[in-house]
Amino acid sequence: MGNELAKQENKELIEIKEMVDKNVTDFVLEKVQSFQQCGQIFFPNNYSPENALKSAWLVLQETVDKDKQPVLKTCSKPSIANCLLNMVIQGLNPAKHQCYFIAYGKQLTLMRSYFGSMAVAKQFGEIKDITGEVIYEGDKVETEIKHGKTIIKSHIRSFENIDKTKINGAYATIIYLDNSEESIIMTMDQIKTSWKKSKLNPDDKDSTHSLYTEEMCKRTVINKICKHYINTKDDSNLNLLKKAFETSDEEIKEVQVAYEIEENANKEVIDITDTTEEIPEHSEEIDIDETASTNENEITNKSEDKPTF
Numbered sequence: 001m002g003n004e005l006a007k008q009e010n011k012e013l014i015e016i017k018e019m020v021d022k023n024v025t026d027f028v029l030e031k032v033q034s035f036q037q038c039g040q041i042f043f044p045n046n047y048s049p050e051n052a053l054k055s056a057w058l059v060l061q062e063t064v065d066k067d068k069q070p071v072l073k074t075c076s077k078p079s080i081a082n083c084l085l086n087m088v089i090q091g092l093n094p095a096k097h098q099c100y101f102i103a104y105g106k107q108l109t110l111m112r113s114y115f116g117s118m119a120v121a122k123q124f125g126e127i128k129d130i131t132g133e134v135i136y137e138g139d140k141v142e143t144e145i146k147h148g149k150t151i152i153k154s155h156i157r158s159f160e161n162i163d164k165t166k167i168n169g170a171y172a173t174i175i176y177l178d179n180s181e182e183s184i185i186m187t188m189d190q191i192k193t194s195w196k197k198s199k200l201n202p203d204d205k206d207s208t209h210s211l212y213t214e215e216m217c218k219r220t221v222i223n224k225i226c227k228h229y230i231n232t233k234d235d236s237n238l239n240l241l242k243k244a245f246e247t248s249d250e251e252i253k254e255v256q257v258a259y260e261i262e263e264n265a266n267k268e269v270i271d272i273t274d275t276t277e278e279i280p281e282h283s284e285e286i287d288i289d290e291t292a293s294t295n296e297n298e299i300t301n302k303s304e305d306k307p308t309f
Contacts, residue, residue, distance in 0.1 A: 029053065
């Protein structure tokens, strides 16, 4: 009896996968092609929407929710379509650890990694590289504020200073094609304030933040400078990309709020936090190397009974 039930459940899952694969990916490709034909979207030369969707599909087949159920079975078809479309518009590929799929209840959401944020920022054609560095106790960092922008003039460190328990802060730097630079710097207190929004218990001694403190500090400042850069851009040719970038962040917030309200309906206190800065707890794996409405010019951040694009 148990074997028969297992076979039936497996058969249903295969049928669901085939249906989603056939309909959702075709739908997303059609939307992407229509955006391309209208000149609303431009991809890097090395980016293939078709290959990215194939990679995403392989990842989705192995992705489960917090109850260890396949997201293709538990998440709504419109939310799956929205995630895939947002992924492609941003030029992201999960095979390169640029994004992850996270389930909140019946809603699938797209989470960018900091690799993904860097990839999106570089699509504006002005950036040569984006780097991150931590500042240990004893390091000497000289900064300059020029036209409202922070510039790291020098950073001198002795080998003896390297100690993940003695980090004073971190900074990220954008190096432009003309070799000019601008940076963003955060104190350790500011970084830890950002980490408090995380669902990963960053204060726990076995948490990712404690075990890989340097990398998580770099991740935080790199994400911050990428968001700042993208939000200041005004390129009409990349409006759809910018909208998709913003939508992914806002959608994560809205879906998590709705999910937490439902999960905590009988509790007095509801913890509503912004998870766009940290990897959420529903990820199956944590990789420190690492996320239209009726008007086709917009991608809304609402999850309804039909795709929101």
